[in-house]
Amino acid sequence: MPLKLKTKDKHIKKLAEIVNGPKSILYLKEDLLAYDCDGFTIHRHMPKAVVFPKNTEEVAAIVKYCASHNLPFLARGAGTGLSGGAIPINEEVIISLVRMKRLVHVDLENRRAVVEPGFVNLKLTNSISEKGYYYAPDPSSQYCCTIGGNVAENAGGAHCLKYGVTTNHILGLEVVLPNGEIIEISSDGIPDAPGYDLLGLLTGSEGTLGIVTKITVRILKNPEAKQTVLAYFDKVSDGSYAVSDIISAGIVPAALEMMDKIAIEGVEAASFPVGHPKDIAALLLIEVDGIEAGIDEQIKEILEVCKKRNVREVKVAQNEQERARWWANRKTGFGAMGAISPDYLVQDGVIPRSKLPEVLERINQVSEEVGLRIANIFHAGDGNLHPLVLFDSRKPGETEKALKAGTACLKACADVGGSITGEHGVGIEKMEEMRFVFNEEEIQAQTAIREVFNPKNLLNAGKIFPSPGRCVEIKKEMKATSVKSEEKLLEFS
Template sequence: MIGRKRKYEDPHIRSFHELLSGHNPVLYKKEDLLAYDCDGFTIHKHLPKAVVFPENTREVASIVRYCHDHNLPFLARGAGTGLSGGAIPINGEVIISLVRMKRLLEVDLKNRRAIVEPGYVNLKLTQSIEDKGYYYAPDPSSQYCCTIGGNVAENAGGAHCLKYGVTTNHILGMEVVLPNGDIVEIGKAGILDEPGYDLLGLMTGSEGTLGIVTKITVRILKHPEAKQTVLAYFDKVSDASHTVSDIISEGIVPAALEMMDRIAMEGVEAAAFPIGHLLDAEAVLLIEVDGISAGMDQQIERILTVCRKHHVREVKDEMVGEPKNRLWCHGCHLTRLPRTRWSDPADKASGRAFNDSKNQRNIRATNRKYFSRR
């Protein structure tokens, strides 16, 4: 093609090529588009019109402006692990993929913040700063591949959201391309409590419907001085559920609190990260406390007292080495359970329909939950 302009039948595809600078910046052939017909929600599928790969904010803005001016529907996509179908091009949208905007732009340890591009993978942030004693708290189970842009759009949370909150609690600022292609900054230089509307809060969790996030300033935290983890096994799921509520009403806020039923434990033991669960117990609580070392043993003892009140069968509190590292590495999707439904063992409101349908289809479904602040 040297010296000759490539011909594209579709004038929009030609324009996208002109607007983007990177190598192979537009996918438009059916065989290439097939990989983008859904995200982690695989029930509905639809081919996009094209997938474009901008490399910077200016290119995102020019594509968005072009789509706006030509009445072409578009949507943003990070790693495509979303489970709510937000990145499915149900109307044949142009997919604006952010995966080439994946740089860690700045780490400011003094002010405990970092600036990333939207395609930066969640876990990489912690990996980049942990040797200095810092980490990024929001830890969805998909953190080894999902992007921080996608986390912002979905307000993602993880096992540690009970104490540390979800993504919205860790966002200090962002740059956004609005649906007409204008570029705006929200949250000036990470100053908390800016006067006016909480636009950061509005954007976080808006699933890409209000604009495309092109730069994010996040809060980073110092690793706590000490951490202890307890695994408490119960013969009834309801006993485990009541234990969770009582731990919190005792005024103890664990760093992480997660419940798994027997089938989930069997899954963990059969998969890549076995940790020696008791497979004849009906439920296990994974409880992690962190903070300063002084008083931590007493805190664990108070938790164990609550567990005993609810007939705990066995407690493992001496996890060391590899099994300990594997504890939170299940790599599957969790249900985030709000505080008002903690002691409802089967989470009846959503669980009953789920269980009925699972029984009809003879599916072995598992129950695994982490507990959120609200």
């Protein structure tokens, strides 16, 4: 039956047929505009259309159609990614997976659950918490981000220090390959399937190798007890040393988070203030979980370390409400920057823990050099920094400055043997910075893998890897167009 559509575009008509109806496709400018970026807003581009498949078969049919008509396409979850992985820079057909949001199966005995990609991260924990189980990876956006997106980005979170990131919790995947073929890898969730670890390769491939349509994840038993400590320091370096000392003491905290002065100013001005003193230089939020009998010992040790490092005030959460308040304050930290700055750019460098004081100092210098404030909210325990460069895109030149500052922060991380991204992914944001950590051969080794999965490069092209030789040009162009977003950016393919 022909559908009533306000377009003559034959591709859109055909795609609408595949997803069975006008309510499952967007193609008008006003609707598409809401899809011109994800959580990375500096660069924007309009998609050709957005389709909302209901099941794997529809995804496969869409992909087959796109592949056979050479239409670029990409998958999108909640669109909370921070590196621009879901931005349609090639005027892609966006395959939105948010309507595939079933919790397919829970197997508590074998500690696994099967979800569709649009299932929201926190909902999984909420669905099993009554039985005493939870899903460990907890990106700050877990309230709204999808597990499909988590797989694409190999999302981390505050509690990854002890429990690992998404890839450590993925047991099986159903994937639609870029040619439309559906494959199942370890769908029963049995580890170490014979052959190369495609699960590991797909997880964190930022949606460039395939589209995940079903995910088997590991679920964990709730720890018997949790204790959370909040420590205020007058010197950033004291806080940093305390981090190292805690780890060196042989404690594996569930989380070890740090915020600096500007960050504290932000969260205190926003929706979930805790009442942190305004004049402290840094705070640590430390959580220990496990067997109740063993926790007090560790907390005692943590308190001692803090004291040794000149802590001004240190307290243990007295109840679940207090703990929840501390965490809400921390987890909404990025968004909270909106309260003190119109725009922010968040970076995601990782460094060896021992280099914390050195790198934080360097970031401080960068801030002074470019003349923009930089807040730091980060996972100190695993050395995963999040410098938040505060700027106002309405002021001419500030966006460019912010980008420059971001790059300089990443360079500082790479220079001490770190990485340019710990959990946000490269996307379009950090393509050029890939060169800080990989040489040409190493980048080629990775694109060779993409060629195996995605030979026509129609799926989410132009992400992660800088094009050989053209990268500088692209970066320049990107910076220019980031202000005038209507212009077409790149002619990848």
